Amino acid sequence: MKVAIIGAGSLGQSIAKGLVSSSTLTSLYLTKRDLSSIKGFEDNQKVFLTSDNALAIKNAEVIIFAVQPRHLEAILTDYKSVLQKSQVLISVITGFSISRIEAIVGQDKFIIRAMPNTAASVGQSMTCISSNNKGKEKVELAKTIFNSMGRSMEIPEEQLQAATVICASGIAFWMRLIRATTQGAIQLGFEAHEAHELAMQTCFGAATLLKESGKHPEEEIDRVTTPSGCTIEGLNEMEHQGLSSSLIKGITASFEKINQIKTT
Ligand SMILES: NC(=O)C1=CN([C@@H]2O[C@H](COP(=O)(O)OP(=O)(O)OC[C@H]3O[C@@H](n4cnc5c(N)ncnc54)[C@H](O)[C@@H]3O)[C@@H](O)[C@H]2O)C=CC1
Numbered sequence: 001m002k003v004a005i006i007g008a009g010s011l012g013q014s015i016a017k018g019l020v021s022s023s024t025l026t027s028l029y030l031t032k033r034d035l036s037s038i039k040g041f042e043d044n045q046k047v048f049l050t051s052d053n054a055l056a057i058k059n060a061e062v063i064i065f066a067v068q069p070r071h072l073e074a075i076l077t078d079y080k081s082v083l084q085k086s087q088v089l090i091s092v093i094t095g096f097s098i099s100r101i102e103a104i105v106g107q108d109k110f111i112i113r114a115m116p117n118t119a120a121s122v123g124q125s126m127t128c129i130s131s132n133n134k135g136k137e138k139v140e141l142a143k144t145i146f147n148s149m150g151r152s153m154e155i156p157e158e159q160l161q162a163a164t165v166i167c168a169s170g171i172a173f174w175m176r177l178i179r180a181t182t183q184g185a186i187q188l189g190f191e192a193h194e195a196h197e198l199a200m201q202t203c204f205g206a207a208t209l210l211k212e213s214g215k216h217p218e219e220e221i222d223r224v225t226t227p228s229g230c231t232i233e234g235l236n237e238m239e240h241q242g243l244s245s246s247l248i249k250g251i252t253a254s255f256e257k258i259n260q261i262k263t264t
């Protein structure tokens with residue numbers, strides 16, 4: 001599979017890191033206006049760096065657009081004449097609808113909208129995927145691509161904004177929870193590096209328990225909370241201070257914001 005990523009910034013580079021270990025990848029073109037910050041990718045013989053988007057597009061079967069939303073319209077307009085009907089166009093751009101992409105490049109193109117997250121770089125993205133009518137034929141291909149850097153789920157396009165909050169912004173939300181746990185651990189006497197490791201591995205363990213057991217979180221919580229013990233004391237205090245409520249309010253605030261900034 002020949003892939004091009006147009007706009008190898010933060011997310012584009014995360015996707016590239018995830019992709020380079022995929023056995024199905026034959027070549028990967030990365031484009032960016034200033035290539036100096038992505039020189040490290042050149043160590044991989046399958047990767048080509050260029051500022052020439054047309055060159056990258058001509059050498060790709062799958063083109064992933066990862067520029068900022070305000071740049072996509074001009075890029076699609078500039079390069080639609082070099083796009084081929086057999087190419088699969090994947091946009092990971094927030095708030096840029098499939099109908100708007102179709103209006104520029106045509107409904108006869110395979111169009112996928114995908115929302116990965118930066119954990120793609122370590123093979124642990126949660127990626128949500130939607131497509132236009134024509135693109136339905138290529139959803140399995142898109143899932144194969146994103147499964148090579150984590151897990152993927154096909155959802156209706158109307159839910160992509162919500163998926164962005166939960167999965168893409170979600171990386172930041174979870175990071176903050178880990179940092180707060182680290183701060184608590186330091187207060188209890190651990191060195192910062194120890195506190196960080198304790199918080200990360202415990203978070204990883206909690207998610208792995210749920211993934212592997214298929215259980216509801218409360219079932220696992222019940223296994224930890226000794227009656228009159230320290231866990232329930234801590235949990236109840238966190239809830240008195242609004243832990244769950246704060247998370248839910250944060251998620252809904254983020255969703256309200258994403259609906260204000262969407263470009264359609
Ligand atoms: N950062 C994240 O975790 C997530 C970002 N997104 C979306 O992905 C898109 C990219 O976000 P980031 O990677 O954070 O932005 P970014 O600003 O880090 O990357 C965009 C890159 O595009 C390049 N670029 C701009 N114009 C170009 C052109 N004409 N040709 C080639 N390259 C060009 C820029 O130099 C930059 O390196 C945005 O639309 C964002 O909404 C979506 C999910 C998560």
Ligand SMILES: O=C(O)[C@@H]1CCC=N1
Pocket residue numbers: 094164168169
């Ligand atoms: O913060 C943002 O608006 C973008 C979309 C999700 C992640 N970054």
